[in-house]
Amino acid sequence: MALTLEQKQQVVAEVSEVAANAYSAVAAEYHGIGVAKLTKLREQARDQGVILKVVKNTLAKRAFEGTSFECMSDSLTGPLLLAFSMDDLGSAARIIFDFSKDNNALETKLVSVSGKLFGPEDLERVSKLPTRDEAISILMATMNAPVTKLVQTMNAVPGKFVRTVAAIKDAKEAA
Helix, strand or coil: CCCCHHHHHHHHHHHHHHHHHCCEEEEEECCCCCHHHHHHHHHHHHHCCEEEEECCHHHHHHHHCCCCCHHHHHHCCCCEEEEEECCCCCHHHHHHHHHHHHCCCCEEEEEEECCEEECHHHHHHHHCCCCHHHHHHHHHHHHHHHHHHHHHHHHHHHHHHHHHHHHHHHHHHHC
16 A cells, blocks of 8 residues: 555654664665564564664655765665664664574664664674663773772782781791
């Protein structure tokens, strides 16, 4: 059933709004995947803060105009599933990468992060990017390390002095 002009405009506006707020996007060909498996993928994506869209390529190209995903427009061909990361850079790539391990029919075509277009070979690399919480914990550990080392170093001097005095005392008592 063909979409009316109003429906097409609504789809373009919806995808454009999602694309404007997303951190990254993945386009994957989903031909040959059953409805049950796609429903499972949608559930996993929803839990991870990823929005999945199946849109005609011409409408997606119009929706991407003026967003950081405009670089994907020239490469949109075939039946594609678009996954948008709303929480962190790697969540869409993580969902598609994990799902494609079990389902060979899901074939990644494009990966876009911050206006840069990557090929399907970069999906695994993008999927390994840390989440927001992981990035914060790495940052805090990095910031905490010099302070911890300083305290350990400052504590070593009096500790060594106390051990030296105790050794002298033990030596005098033994003599």
